[in-house]
Amino acid sequence: xxxxxxxxxxxxxxxxxxxxxxxxxxxxxxxxxxxxxxxxxxxxxxxxxxxxxxxxxxxxxxxxxxxxxxxxxxxxxxxxxxxxxxxxxxxxxxxxxxxxxxxxxxxxxxxxxxxxxxxxxxxxxxxxxxxxxxxxxxxxxxxxxxxxxxxxxxxxxxxxxxxxxxxxxxxxxxxxxxxxxxxxxxxxxxxxxxxxxxxxxxxxxxxxxxxxxxxxxxxxxxxxxxxxxxxxxxxxxxxxxxxxxxxxxxxxxxxxxxxxxxxxxxxxxxxxxxxxxxxxxxxxxxx
Numbered sequence: 001x002x003x004x005x006x007x008x009x010x011x012x013x014x015x016x017x018x019x020x021x022x023x024x025x026x027x028x029x030x031x032x033x034x035x036x037x038x039x040x041x042x043x044x045x046x047x048x049x050x051x052x053x054x055x056x057x058x059x060x061x062x063x064x065x066x067x068x069x070x071x072x073x074x075x076x077x078x079x080x081x082x083x084x085x086x087x088x089x090x091x092x093x094x095x096x097x098x099x100x101x102x103x104x105x106x107x108x109x110x111x112x113x114x115x116x117x118x119x120x121x122x123x124x125x126x127x128x129x130x131x132x133x134x135x136x137x138x139x140x141x142x143x144x145x146x147x148x149x150x151x152x153x154x155x156x157x158x159x160x161x162x163x164x165x166x167x168x169x170x171x172x173x174x175x176x177x178x179x180x181x182x183x184x185x186x187x188x189x190x191x192x193x194x195x196x197x198x199x200x201x202x203x204x205x206x207x208x209x210x211x212x213x214x215x216x217x218x219x220x221x222x223x224x225x226x227x228x229x230x231x232x233x234x235x236x237x238x239x240x241x242x243x244x245x246x247x248x249x250x251x252x253x254x255x256x257x258x259x260x261x262x263x264x265x266x267x268x269x270x271x272x273x274x275x276x277x278x279x280x281x282x283x284x285x286x287x
């Protein structure tokens with residue numbers, strides 16, 4: 001009924017769809033759809049990413065002072081969270097989804113819900129064996145934030161998560177149940193450089209921001225090269241550039257990813273659906 005009233009009034013309808021399943025179709029027609037989770041290959045022209053928000057860690061835990069790390073010879077890669085080893089059922093489900101996508105050319109095939117947690121473990125195991133990487137991992141066998149009734153325990157886990165971010169140079173970011181990484185935004189918030197596994201995912205303001213300038217970009221089919229790519233990225237930064245990039249990550253979070261920053265620039269989405277903007281312009285004149 002609301003959608004009909006908006007249409008009758010000649011106004012654009014903007015929908016916000018959150019959660020791990022927000023890549024699914026909505027039952028109403030919208031001029032703009034902002035989703036937490038989205039598959040690039042399934043994206044429609046009016047689909048955009050809505051960042052996920054929790055709190056400003058720098059403000060709430062670090063006395064509003066950004067903790068800047070100096071460059072070391074080897075990069076320190078951090079991860080604190082849930083990751084699991086694959087089982088036969090998951091492997092079969094992934095194989096089926098890939099056959100549908102690559103052999104049958106199905107555009108609706110998506111991996112099973114726990115594939116992201118398996119991918120995480122696979123990458124972490126690779127990094128753990130890489131002599132060129134210093135790891136700072138706290139791997140959970142189960143999710144610790146959801147449905148945790150013990151407030152003190154939840155607070156303890158939260159602090160462990162925050163200080164894992166602070167005590168690392170790079171933060172490993174890979175999808176969970178949805179095709180998005182909450183940790184990606186939290187890393188930027190703390191001025192940390194994300195190591196993002198590209199699982200056909202979409203990022204906010206991708207038409208205006210060249211995200212590869214701010215993170216180590218790992219294609220899913222190049223996961224076996226993750227250590228080499230991080231080391232190469234790190235080696236190519238001077239000590240000054242390494243420090244500057246941390247400030248840039250914090251800046252991009254404040255100006256485009258935080259709630260205030262995101263909605264202050266909300267109007268930038270308008271030309272895209274009207275056909276006067278270009279999603280490919282991110283490589284020219286972007287921030």
